[in-house]
Amino acid sequence: MPRALAPLACALVLVAGCVNQNTWTPAIDPYNDPNAAKLGVDEAQCRQIAQNAAGGSLQQTGKGAAIGGLLGAAAGAALGAALGAPGEGAAIGAAAGGFSGGGYASSQSTQSFEQVFKNCMRERGHTVLD
Numbered sequence: 001m002p003r004a005l006a007p008l009a010c011a012l013v014l015v016a017g018c019v020n021q022n023t024w025t026p027a028i029d030p031y032n033d034p035n036a037a038k039l040g041v042d043e044a045q046c047r048q049i050a051q052n053a054a055g056g057s058l059q060q061t062g063k064g065a066a067i068g069g070l071l072g073a074a075a076g077a078a079l080g081a082a083l084g085a086p087g088e089g090a091a092i093g094a095a096a097g098g099f100s101g102g103g104y105a106s107s108q109s110t111q112s113f114e115q116v117f118k119n120c121m122r123e124r125g126h127t128v129l130d
Contacts, residue, residue, distance in 0.1 A: 024110075024113075024114065024117075025043060025047075025117075026114070026117055026118045026121060026128045026129070026130055027128070027129040027130045028043075028121060028126050028127065028128060028129070029127040029129055030126075030127075031127075032127075033125070033126055033127060034125060035124060035125040035126060038124070039126065042120075042121060042124045042126065043121070045120075046116075046117050046120035046121050046124070047117060049116060049117075049120050050112075050113045050114070050116040050117035050120060051113060053112065053113070053116040054109045054110070054112040054113035054116065055109060055112075118130075
């Protein structure tokens, strides 16, 4: 990946996690739901609870990208030193590690968010299908 594209790639990983938590909603079957009138309020409250429980996608992705970047830079510098270019190796390793660490953290945060959201809606008496 060219160096100029590394910051853009990391930014896309950060944004992808945020969009999912702001727009995703579990499939709810309102048929025979005694709490159907409260569906909108419950969704809004459960979304907030789930975002808090997941630690915030942007925050978790940023942490994952930072840790991945540090580990990638160290590994890249070591490999680059063996090949005679430690600085370039560190830069490439940092970009690769940051991207993969951020993507992994975003994925974990999203899974946690979805599970808490579904559980919250079930606890409020709604039939969650997915």
